[in-house]
Ligand SMILES: Nc1ncnc2c1ncn2[C@@H]1O[C@H](COP(=O)(O)OP(=O)(O)O)[C@@H](O)[C@H]1O
C-alpha cells in the first residue's frame with residue numbers, strides 16, 4: 110500500500126525563552142486507507158503531532174512527506190489546496206457556528222473551495238444524509254445535542270470527499286453511548302469509502318478498533334502501551 | 347480552489363449582520379461624518395454655481411475699479427487701536443484722492459482704452475406722478491458697457507447715449523404706482539437731488555428703461571445711464587469750488603485684454619500707487635466668506651470621520667476577537683490569508699458604503715428641505731428662484747462615497763491584517 114503521510118525524526122519545540130520539546134524525534138508512516146490511532150496521555154504531544162501531519166503546523170526539525178512530497182518545501186497556496194481538497198477535520202470541541210444553520214455549517218468547506226451554490230447544497234445534503242441528520246438541515250447549531258453537533262462536524266469533514274480524516278479526540282466531549290455512534294460513523298467512512306482515518310485519542314477502546322495504534326509518550330513513539338491507558342483511568346482530555 | 351468573490355462579499359455582510367447593534371452604531375458614526383461633508387460640499391457647489399452664473403451675467407472682462415492703494419492701507423489701519431504716528435510725507439487726505447497727473451499716467455498704461463473718474467452721486471428720493479410716496483435709493487451710473495446688468499424686464503440704461511435712463515430695482519415699479527413691471531417701462535419717474543453747497547432739493551426726470559432682476563452683485567443699487575449720472579453730478583455741485591467737486595476718489599478703467607492682460611494692467615496701476623479690482627475680484631470676496639465656512643465645516647466633517655474610523659477599527663477588532671475560532675477553522679479548511687484579509691476589508695468597505703449612502707440620502711433630504719424653506723416667503727432666497735443654496739451633483743456624491751469607503755478600507759486594514767495573520771492552530775487549541 111502507498112504511503113500518504115510519513116515523518117522522519119520529527120521535532121517540535123514550543124516557546125522562545127522557556128523551550129519545551131513537545132515532540133522529540135517521531136518517525137511514522139501512514140498508508141492509504143488504513144485507520145490509525147495516535148494514543149497517549151494528555152500532554153504527551155498527540156495534538157501537536159496531528160497538527161503537523163495535517164499541515165496546520167510546521168516542525169522545528171525533521172521531515173514531513175505528503176503523498177511522497179516534502180511538505181516543508183510546499184508553498185502556502187499548495188498547502189491550503191491540500192487541506193481544502195484532501196483533508197477533513199473533526200475536533201473534540203466541534204467548532205461549529207451555532208448561530209448559523211446546520212446546512213450552512215456543512216457547506217462552509219465547499220464555499221471556501223469555491224464550489225457553486227447549487228452543487229455545494231446538493232453535496233452538503235448528501236453529507237448530512239450520511240450522518241443521518243438530513244431532517245436537521247434547517248436548524249440552528251444551537252438546537253442540537255453534543256452528539257448531533259459532532260455528526261454535523263463529521264458531515265462537514267466529509268463534504269469535500271477527503272482522502273484523509275483527522276479526528277482529534279472526536280468523542281472526548283460525549284457520553285459513551287453517543288461516542289459509540291460517532292465511532293461507528295468514522296470507522297464506517299474508513300471501511301466504505303476507503304478514507305484514511307487518523308484518530309487522536311487517549312481512549313484505549315477506540316484505539317483498539319483501529320487497524321494500527323501509535324503510542325506516544327513524552328513526545329516519542331513508544332512500543333509499550335502506557336499502563337494508565339490500558340486500564341482506562343485517564344478521563345481528561 | 348478559492349472562495350468566490352460574491353461569497354466573500356456575502357460572508358462579510360452576514361458577519362456584519364451578526365451584531366446588528368454594533369454595526370448600526372458604526373454606520374451611524376460614519377454617517378455623521380459623511381453627512382457633514384456632503385452637505386458642506388453641496389452648499390459650496392450651490393454658492394459657487396450661483397456666483398459663477400452672476401459673474402457670467404455681469405461680465406466685466408476688460409474693466410477695473412481703481413482706487414488709491416493708500417486707501418486700502420488706511421482701511422487696514424482703521425482696525426488698529428494703536429496710535430499711528432503722523433508722517434508728513436503720507437498726507438493722508440491728499441493721498442486718498444487721485445491727482446490729475448495720476449489719471450494721465452493711468453491713461454498711458456498700455457492696453458488702457460478709457461479712464462473715467464468716478465464721481466460720487468446720490469439722490470434724496472425717487473417718486474412718480476402716480477404717487478405721493480417717496481422712496482430712498484442708491485443710484486449709480488453705467489460707467490462702462492462691459493458690465494451687464496441682470497435685467498428682468500426691458501433693458502439696461504445706456505453708458506453712451508445722452509439720455510436720462512434708469513433701471514428700477516424689483517418691487518419699485520408697483521411701489522411707485524405702476525400696475526406692473528412691464529407697465530413702468532417707458533414711463534417717467536422723478537429723482538430729488540440735494541445741492542452740496544446750498545442744501546436745496548431740485549428734481550430731475552428719468553425714463554424707466556428696465557427692471558433689474560434680483561442679484562447679489564448689484565447690492566441694491568439702482569443703475570442709471572451715464573448721461574443721467576453726469577447731470578446729477580452737475581446739479582449737486584453747482585456753486586461748489588471745482589477742486590472740491592472734481593476730487594477723484596476712484597476711476598473706472600477700461601482696457602483691451604488682447605493688448606494687455608488684467609494682471610499686466612493691475613501691475614502697471616500698482617506702480618503708480620493704485621489698486622485695480624475686477625468684478626470677479628469683488629465677487630471673490632463674497633466667495634472667500636463661503637470658502638471659510640466650507641473649511642470650518644470640512645474640519646468638523648474630517649474630525650467626525652476620524653472618530654468614525656476609530657469606530658470601524660474597534661468594531662472589526664471585536665469581530666476578529668469573537669471569530670478567532672471560526673477564522674482558525676476556515677484557515678484549516680484551506681482559506682488563504684489573503685481571502686481572510688479581503689473578507690474583513692469588505693466588512694470595512696461595507697460599513698463605509700452604508701454610512702456614506704445614509705449620509706447622501708439624508709443630506710439630500712435635508713438639503714432639498716433647506717432649499718424650499720429658504721425660497722419661501724420672507725426668507726433670504728425669496729428673490730433668487732434660480733439659486734439653490736444646496737446643490738448635489740451625482741459626481742460629488744460618488745466621489746465622496748468612494749473616498750469614505752477608501753478611508754473605511756484603510757481603517758479596516760489593521761484588524762483585517764490581524765485576522766489574516768491568525769494561526770489556525772492557535773485558534774483551534776483548546777484552552
Ligand atoms: N503553543 C504552545 N506553547 C507552549 N507549549 C505548548 C503549546 N501547545 C502545546 N504545548 C505543550 O506541548 C505539550 C503537548 O501538547 P499537546 O500536543 O496538546 O498534547 P496532547 O494533545 O497529547 O494532550 C503539552 O505539554 C502542552 O502543554
Ligand SMILES: [Mg+2]
Pocket residue numbers: 155156157277346
Ligand atoms: Mg490534545
